[in-house]
Structure formats: C-alpha cells, structure tokens
Amino acid sequence: MPEFNIGLTISSFIAGIFTFFAPCTLPLVPAFLGIISGVKGSGSLSAGDLTLYRWRIFRNAIFYVLGFSLVFILFGVSFTFLTQALGLKDWLQRIGGVFIVLFGLMLMGWLQFPFLSQGRQIRASQVFNSASLINSFFLGALFALGWSPCVGPLLGSVLLLASTTGTVIEGTFLLVVFTIGLGLPFLLTALLIGKAFSTFRSASSSAQWGKMLEAINKIAGIFLIFLGVLLAVGRFTAFHNQLIIYFYRYQFFEVFINRFL
Numbered sequence: 001m002p003e004f005n006i007g008l009t010i011s012s013f014i015a016g017i018f019t020f021f022a023p024c025t026l027p028l029v030p031a032f033l034g035i036i037s038g039v040k041g042s043g044s045l046s047a048g049d050l051t052l053y054r055w056r057i058f059r060n061a062i063f064y065v066l067g068f069s070l071v072f073i074l075f076g077v078s079f080t081f082l083t084q085a086l087g088l089k090d091w092l093q094r095i096g097g098v099f100i101v102l103f104g105l106m107l108m109g110w111l112q113f114p115f116l117s118q119g120r121q122i123r124a125s126q127v128f129n130s131a132s133l134i135n136s137f138f139l140g141a142l143f144a145l146g147w148s149p150c151v152g153p154l155l156g157s158v159l160l161l162a163s164t165t166g167t168v169i170e171g172t173f174l175l176v177v178f179t180i181g182l183g184l185p186f187l188l189t190a191l192l193i194g195k196a197f198s199t200f201r202s203a204s205s206s207a208q209w210g211k212m213l214e215a216i217n218k219i220a221g222i223f224l225i226f227l228g229v230l231l232a233v234g235r236f237t238a239f240h241n242q243l244i245i246y247f248y249r250y251q252f253f254e255v256f257i258n259r260f261l
Helices: 006-020 026-037 047-051 054-085 089-107 133-147 152-163 168-191 193-204 208-232 236-247 251-260
Strands: none
Touching: 006 152, 006 168, 006 208, 006 236, 026 054, 026 133, 026 168, 026 208, 054 133, 054 152, 054 168, 089 152, 089 208, 152 168, 152 208, 168 193, 208 236
16 A cells, blocks of 8 residues: 655645746736636726626636646656656655755755746747637647746655655645645635636736845745655655654544545
C-alpha cells in the first residue's frame, strides 16, 4: 500500500497556491473570468450585474480547473514513471534539491532562465466564441500547456518532488494535491466574481500591485530554497519526521491521516 509523505503533500499544496499568485498567473485572472463567463464586455459590467452570472461562471470554472488539472497530473504521471523506470529515484532527490534551490533563486530574481520567463501566447477568445462546460475544460488545458514554462519553477519543483516518491501512485497524488492548491483560488475567485473584478480593477491601478506580486515571488522563492536545501543535504526525512511528531499532538490530524493517507 502506498505511503504518502505528509511533508511532500503540504509542500505540493503550498506550491499550487503560490502558482496562482505568481506574477504570470494572477494578472490573467480577470481575463479568465471574462472568458468563462461568456459575457460580452464583462469588464464594463458592474459588480452587481456580474453576480447574476455567478453560478454559471462557477460551474464553468470547475471544468476549467479540471482541464488544467488533467494536463498537470499527466505531466506528473509521465515524469514519475520515467524516473522510476530509469532507476533515477535514488540520486534524483539530492540533484533535484539543487534544481529546486535554483528555481527558488529564479523566483527571487537572482537568476534568470529565459525559457522559463514567459509562457506561450494562446488567443483563447478566438478559438472559442462562447462559454460552455466543454470549452471551459479545453481552455483550462490550453492554460496548462501555454503557461507551463511561465510557472516552471513551481511546477518543476513539484515534478521533482513527485519523482522522489516510492511509486507512480504517490507521485501522481502530489500532482493532484498541487492542482487542488492551484484550483481552489480559481474557484473561490469565480464564486466571488463581483468582488473579484472590483478588487482587480482597483489593484491594477495601484502602485502597490507590482510590489505585492514581487513580495509573493520572494516568499515562494524562500519556500523553494528551504525545501531544496533540505532535499539536497538529505535532511528532508528528518524534517518530515519532526513535522509529523508536532502535528500528531492534535487528535483530528491523527484521525485524518489514518483515515485518508
């Protein structure tokens, strides 16, 4: 029976949340809302008008999330299977830790990898003329394919974490957790569409917007560097064991772990 590492699971979930708030993802959220809403000129509608479409948008958002989740999970299955088949697991943990540290330095702006600096431009509005469940699903898949290079540091880190697990099932589970972390903010934004549009309008015109995105990138970078160092020096297991000892103080955590993991 697969044994799921709590430390890797939490790390994958946090990486998914950071991916949503990445500078190349967060500014796209208003466009994401406009596309899946199917409302012409949605950017000019009031918050009150937009709430009328809330449930239709939320339903489309679910399929949008399912679309990019499928692509990212397939990435994880393929990468984990390849590393397991080639017998790379034993040395990939330390080498992967070094790469994760490099990814963290990139997010902090101290290193640059041009092929990870931007995503492919996909004019989704010209591909799909109306919002529907099927269109939302394929738009989500296109998002995953087009923006994988842009979110490469975080996605690549999770793929490396998945490759260090014992089985393909465990590696796939980490990608599922990653997509949950990325998908939940998308769904919450769709559910609160009226407030989301007004927030983005005010934020985009504020000088604090860029500073906030930069701060998020630095926090994500520190998180990756910390995680990468633990893996590179072989101390992640010890850290994980201490984490388990701490959380097992809470009975609800022990019940949850024993029941689901």
